[in-house]
Amino acid sequence: MKNFIETLRNIWRIKELREKILLTLGLLLVYRVGSNVPLPGIDIASLEGLKDQAAGGLMGLLDAFTGGAFSNASILGLGIMPYISASIVIQLLGLAVPAIQKLQKDGESGRTKLTQMTRYLTIAICAAQAPAYIANLGMQNVGYTLPQNLFWVLSIATLIAGTIFAMWLGERITDKGIGNGISLLIMVGIIANLPQAFMQELVAKVEQDSGGWVVFILEMAAIYLVIMFAIALTQAVRKVPLQYAKRTAAGGAVAGRPLGRDYLPLRVNAAGVMPIIFAQAIMFIPISVASFNQSESMSWVRNFFGDIQGVWYNLTFALLIILFTYFYTAIQVNTNNIADDLKRNGGFVPGVKPGRSTAEYLDEILSRITLPGAFLLAVLAILPAIAMMTGMTQQWAQFYGGTSLLIIVGVVLDTLMQIESYLLNRHYDGLMKTGRLKGRSTANAI
Known part of the structure; x- marks a missing residue:
């Protein structure tokens, strides 16, 4: 316990690491708050049917990944999953499309272009999923107080903007914080349950x-x-x-x-x-x-x-x-x-x-x-x-076991590995005395 407290002190002494951790925690808090903000005009008292639907099956998996945002009819109801889907599609296209294969081998400039393509594809996927999500609300007898056409337009725009915002939060965590931002957003959603x-x-x-x-x-x-x-x-x-x-x-x-x-x-x-x-x-x-x-x-x-x-x-x-x-x-x-x-x-x-x-x-x-x-x-x-x-x-x-546990374990190991590298670079002891952490490659991060 004494060594653990000393490790926490060492982490706090490193200004850059301290600021990265605080920024990461702050952005994750923003994401969790957004997961509980309902769509404009939603009748909160009528969400029981949606919560029952999210109790199991595919909808239950989506609800777990979004930290309950799906069953709350939240502005982040689609979560970060459209971005994950877009990333997988781009990766699979790299097997068959020579142009994408070339970008994958072009280093930093190629990765920048692929990231931009992934963002555009994310918006396209959201544009397809958002109307389906709103239609599902009606099937689950979720009520709303706005005129139907206005509710549909506002909700679709809000869901697309919510996913873009979640994507932005994940990228900011990756660039300015600690750990893989997209993976951390998914992990926080799972741990929330x-x-x-x-x-x-x-x-x-x-x-x-x-x-x-x-x-x-x-x-x-x-x-x-x-x-x-x-x-x-x-x-x-x-x-x-x-x-x-x-x-x-x-x-x-x-x-x-x-x-x-x-x-x-x-x-x-x-x-x-x-x-x-x-x-x-x-x-x-x-x-x-x-x-x-x-x-x-x-x-x-x-x-x-x-x-x-x-x-x-x-x-x-x-x-x-x-x-x-x-x-x-x-x-x-x-x-x-x-x-x-x-x-x-x-x-x-x-x-x-x-x-x-x-x-x-x-x-x-x-x-x-x-x-x-x-x-x-x-x-x-x-x-x-x-x-x-x-x-x-x-x-x-x-x-x-299953998806939830593997994501939690992989993200925690990856984040701890980054923290340990900061400690070792500043000539502090690592997080473990018996050996070095072997976090997963960021290429495998979800």
């Missing part, structure tokens, strides 16, 4: 005589182990040894190898949380279609995809996660580019020829470590369903 879920579970176990304090303490121990498992999966790497050729500088002196590690870290879970998000989106499509068709022929679809605790549902979910893990890893880790970069810098894998042979060698290693990583990710994704089978409430069970 944690106190309520905790109290519901506590009341259910203690006051409703569903096991008492003993079962509740066992649940706390279980969630601790699950968090440790998620951290291990996030940080696990396969270290590929590297060597660098010596280079002779002017005057005959030998120049040292380029700065960097003497090994190449290939992540066991290079895809991050994206396979779970893709798989969830696929699983929600059939039930969403079946909800508009109440015929008897679609009943099996509603039964199969509506039972998130079912064996076949979770087996299908796990298989989709494994497939998407391989797919997104192939997108995220380009072994040909890695091999070319090593060759240009005089680096090579001992016993492997530079160039194509190195790319094939790295690709083989990546294929081998991705398989256990995909299986472990699938296990982590279905843990919330297993937790619900044991009698936990749905809100509390979602923190036992």
Whole structure:
């Protein structure tokens, strides 16, 4: 405890780090306040139907990511998800569109243009989602006090502006604050549901005589182990040894190898949380279609995809996660580019020829470590369903794995890694005495 307090003092002594943390906390507070500001003209007393809709399924996932803004009919009701969708689309287009591939290789200027394209695409996605959101309010019997046409125009404009504002907050946090801003906004939205879920579970176990304090303490121990498992999966790497050729500088002196590690870290879970998000989106499509068709022929679809605790549902979910893990890893880790970069810098894998042979060698290693990583990710994704089978409430069970836990763990590790780098650069001890934090790459940040 003494070392922890001393670390906090060291953080506070560094003026630049202190200002970044305070700015980040301030902008996150603004985001949370905005999540509770309703759309103009909304009848707050009529939101029960919307809250019931957000209790589970795809809408529940959106509500969790927006920190309750979706079910509150807030000005930030769409949250930051349109920006995430636009980023994924741009990334996928990079596989097929040569112009985008060129921008991805153009360094800072290319990234600036891609960021601008992502912003425009975000506005386009918001323009499509905002009317759907307003139409859904009517389907859930949410009332409003303004004339219908005026309400639609104001609400659509407000929702689009709200997402743009959230995007701006995230970019400001990334540029001026600490951590990845977009990821922090999502994490804060998820954590906002944690106190309520905790109290519901506590009341259910203690006051409703569903096991008492003993079962509740066992649940706390279980969630601790699950968090440790998620951290291990996030940080696990396969270290590929590297060597660098010596280079002779002017005057005959030998120049040292380029700065960097003497090994190449290939992540066991290079895809991050994206396979779970893709798989969830696929699983929600059939039930969403079946909800508009109440015929008897679609009943099996509603039964199969509506039972998130079912064996076949979770087996299908796990298989989709494994497939998407391989797919997104192939997108995220380009072994040909890695091999070319090593060759240009005089680096090579001992016993492997530079160039194509190195790319094939790295690709083989990546294929081998991705398989256990995909299986472990699938296990982590279905843990919330297993937790619900044991009698936990749905809100509390979602923190036992899945998208929520992986995002929280990844963002916290990434933020702590940045804080530790500031401490070490100022000759202070890091956050951990036993080793250095290995946060995820910002490329994997959500």
